Amino acid sequence: MSLKFRTIKEPISYKEKIRRAKDFNLFNDLKKGDPNYLDPKEFALKEIYDEYLEFKCLDCGYEETIEGDIVFELFDEEFEEYPILICPKCDDGSFVPKDIYKQIKGLKR
Numbered sequence: 001m002s003l004k005f006r007t008i009k010e011p012i013s014y015k016e017k018i019r020r021a022k023d024f025n026l027f028n029d030l031k032k033g034d035p036n037y038l039d040p041k042e043f044a045l046k047e048i049y050d051e052y053l054e055f056k057c058l059d060c061g062y063e064e065t066i067e068g069d070i071v072f073e074l075f076d077e078e079f080e081e082y083p084i085l086i087c088p089k090c091d092d093g094s095f096v097p098k099d100i101y102k103q104i105k106g107l108k109r
């Protein structure tokens with residue numbers, strides 16, 4: 001039996017992609033012609049998504065949507081089947097993806 005969880009993918013708008021490309025160039029001090037310069041219009045044509053995960057606490061039931069980047073930074077697939085975070089409400093380390101929550105609660109019945 002393996003536990004599985006989904007992520008929510010939200011496409012980024014054209015305007016937002018332009019903004020991010022410009023921010024990137026500004027932040028890294030890149031000018032047109034630099035090898036790493038990100039052309040905003042080219043960048044905006046790419047399919048880019050923001051990834052989110054719905055989390056739920058096994059103890060208190062608190063729910064929150066968390067950015068995928070944050071979760072996957074803390075999560076090592078090689079050692080863990082799913083990410084477990086500290087619940088922001090009850091401070092317990094039982095904050096798991098909602099899909100995992102359902103599977104664990106379903107099994108425990």
Ligand SMILES: [Zn+2]
Binds near residue numbers: 057061062089091092
């Ligand atoms: Zn909790």
